[in-house]
Amino acid sequence: MEHTTEYKDLINPEQDFLPGISIDCVIFGFHENQLKVLLIKFGNTDIYSLPGGFIYKEESLDEAASRILDHRTGIEDTYLEQFYVFGNPKRVNPEEHRLIMQKNDVDLPSGHFLFNRHITVGYYALVDFTKIQPHSHLNLEESGWFDIYDLPETIAFDHREILLKALESLRLFLDHKLAVFNLMPETFTMGELQSLYETILNKKLLRANFQRKMLSLGILERLDKKWGGGAHKAPYLYRFDSQKAEASKLANQFEE
Amino acid sequence: MEHTTEYKDLINPEQDFLPGISIDCVIFGFHENQLKVLLIKFGNTDIYSLPGGFIYKEESLDEAASRILDHRTGIEDTYLEQFYVFGNPKRVNPEEHRLIMQKNDVDLPSGHFLFNRHITVGYYALVDFTKIQPHSHLNLEESGWFDIYDLPETIAFDHREILLKALESLRLFLDHKLAVFNLMPETFTMGELQSLYETILNKKLLRANFQRKMLSLGILERLDKKWGGGAHKAPYLYRFDSQKAEASKLANQFEE
DNA sequence: GCAAAAGTGTTCGCTATACACCCATGA
DNA sequence: TCATGGGTGTATAGCGAACACTTTTGC
Known part of the structure; x- marks a missing residue:
């Protein structure tokens, strides 16, 4: 238009x-x-x-x-x-x-x-x-x-x-729908995803627990690629896997 | 009107x-x-x-x-x-x-x-x-x-x-708001309340756990009155205590 | 006494929480 | 080597699921 x-x-x-x-x-x-x-x-x-x-x-x-x-x-x-x-x-x-x-x-x-x-x-x-x-x-x-x-x-x-x-x-x-991944780019690090959650909820989350929780959802694909960014260990990149998410929806009680 | x-x-x-x-x-x-x-x-x-x-x-x-x-x-x-x-x-x-x-x-x-x-x-x-x-x-x-x-x-x-x-x-x-008590009469037994939850969710709940969960919300007043109903132990009557509910809302993260 | 419903207790396993530890990297 | 961020491990508490046991009442 x-x-x-x-x-x-x-x-x-x-x-x-x-x-x-x-x-x-x-x-x-x-x-x-x-x-x-x-x-x-x-x-x-x-x-x-x-x-x-x-x-x-x-x-x-x-x-x-x-x-x-x-x-x-x-x-x-x-x-x-x-x-x-x-x-x-x-x-x-x-x-x-x-x-x-x-x-x-x-x-x-x-x-x-x-x-x-x-x-x-x-x-x-x-x-x-x-x-x-x-x-x-x-x-x-x-x-x-x-x-x-x-x-x-x-x-x-x-x-x-x-x-x-x-x-x-x-x-x-936030915890009931997977729509939040629409806010992320195609690939992202776990730290970036956590930052999104923290910003939406306006509170700090514990890094270790956040990682476990996200991975346990079974909807993220770890890309094994790494990244030469800053003065620290290179993080994995992840991609939201809509197929896994679909399967997860059926198994659990996600909406829509 | x-x-x-x-x-x-x-x-x-x-x-x-x-x-x-x-x-x-x-x-x-x-x-x-x-x-x-x-x-x-x-x-x-x-x-x-x-x-x-x-x-x-x-x-x-x-x-x-x-x-x-x-x-x-x-x-x-x-x-x-x-x-x-x-x-x-x-x-x-x-x-x-x-x-x-x-x-x-x-x-x-x-x-x-x-x-x-x-x-x-x-x-x-x-x-x-x-x-x-x-x-x-x-x-x-x-x-x-x-x-x-x-x-x-x-x-x-x-x-x-x-x-x-x-x-x-x-x-x-159902689990986020306390509005569901508007469906109950002034006083009710725990069995009646459980029946309401079961009907809304269309599935059976475990009696013992339901009782504990409801009481732990701290929003019910036990009326100590009993009831001469059927061939069984007389249940307590409960009343929804809106003051307790108000206090509970502040303490927890209930909505509205 | 027996069946039925109510109240309470206990075990098990999962999950959230909190913190500890090690790894990789650049300055 | 040190600060920084990333990944994993672990101990603990609390809750829910499941089931057992006891209590009360009418028949």
């Missing part, structure tokens, strides 16, 4: 989109020992928001979320899951919204569709940070990745709440 | 309700060792559905769900929680819906609002079966409680899927 400017898209959406419903995506990535989230900056402001969009009249919620993600990041076929619906009638302040649009020379009347109450479905995506090419489909000049523990001060609407709820969901499912 | 017939309410809902969004409630109860769910029967058919409704333009999703539950069962202030959003564009067959309405002498045109695509937010409620007074607010003549493992054959739309997803959510949170 070709990229067109965001604001134009939004002026007359009611012709194609379901009214009153939107989708907001919390896109997680992991880079330099930080759990990152992708935020969009509104032009001519210091206000950030989650990348979101609307639902075409003939597509499912999951399809819409997937399309929005693709449109914003160029990523297809990644892990994407609904986690909560936000339906507070005051979750978006219409005046705040209108002022933001005005600063981008889009002057819509107060009663415009865009400022009506919207219920939003929260999706979180877990993406391989190394595979994102900024500036590909997305106009990332004004946007970017933020450390989840060091977010910008001004986040629009209820998007900070949505973001924190996504993090909470991620933590809850 | 006064009860009015369902069908009348639905003819011109667009004046007051949010368009394109509905709520469906999976109301769980426990009675005679069965996990029950409340289903509504459409008049002049053998088709059942979940009790549902729409959202007023000024209320939140949670408020709407609570209102719908109250309207249908007369129950207020019970445990109610969103569990999933169903957004498949073909989740409701408009013709099926129209035929059902016709059988109740409500002949709406094909393009009527009611037959438009709706996204529905699933809520599950856990209610104390002994506190429900049938025929109070609800016209239960045509409706009633069904064993979750013995549902009617014909369930409208995607409501069977919604129901099963609710059961799945209930199972997942």
Whole structure:
């Protein structure tokens, strides 16, 4: 899908989109020992928001979320899951919204569709940070990745709440789903994987026990390759083995 | 809120309700060792559905769900929680819906609002079966409680899927939340509680271990009263102690 | 006394936790 | 050689699974 400017898209959406419903995506990535989230900056402001969009009249919620993600990041076929619906009638302040649009020379009347109450479905995506090419489909000049523990001060609407709820969901499912490996590159060391877990949970784990636990899941392939990195023993590289994971799912009680 | 017939309410809902969004409630109860769910029967058919409704333009999703539950069962202030959003564009067959309405002498045109695509937010409620007074607010003549493992054959739309997803959510949170006690009466024996767990999980548990596990949670008050029931030792009665539960939540990592 | 359900005790094995030890490497 | 990070070993505690034993009650 070709990229067109965001604001134009939004002026007359009611012709194609379901009214009153939107989708907001919390896109997680992991880079330099930080759990990152992708935020969009509104032009001519210091206000950030989650990348979101609307639902075409003939597509499912999951399809819409997937399309929005693709449109914003160029990523297809990644892990994407609904986690909560936000339906507070005051979750978006219409005046705040209108002022933001005005600063981008889009002057819509107060009663415009865009400022009506919207219920939003929260999706979180877990993406391989190394595979994102900024500036590909997305106009990332004004946007970017933020450390989840060091977010910008001004986040629009209820998007900070949505973001924190996504993090909470991620933590809850960390030990129940294998989706977390979508945040890692193709190959990784055990230390890097542990760092991801520690960052998500925001607490230290014991190295020896973490290693045993991960290996005991039987879903990692040890690549026997090594690495000439720093002043220490070379770690093994591992790869997430989706076949082993499939077998493990059947044997145990992993979800989906 | 006064009860009015369902069908009348639905003819011109667009004046007051949010368009394109509905709520469906999976109301769980426990009675005679069965996990029950409340289903509504459409008049002049053998088709059942979940009790549902729409959202007023000024209320939140949670408020709407609570209102719908109250309207249908007369129950207020019970445990109610969103569990999933169903957004498949073909989740409701408009013709099926129209035929059902016709059988109740409500002949709406094909393009009527009611037959438009709706996204529905699933809520599950856990209610104390002994506190429900049938025929109070609800016209239960045509409706009633069904064993979750013995549902009617014909369930409208995607409501069977919604129901099963609710059961799945209930199972997942069984050991993480204390909400399950909302399904029990004020006082109960350990055997009754175990029976509830066994029914939800659909598997047998070991009596001795279940007892220890429950007591070790530190959330049950032993009432020392006994009971003259059958040809066996009299069991203790227990009561769920919400104060102890609150303290336990702080000490451990229970949610909400 | 016997069957049935309830309460308690005990053993076994697994897992989490904590820490100890050795290995490999670059400065 | 020393600091750093990586890999493995081990002792302990706690919990869950499984089963045994005792208690209470109605028939």
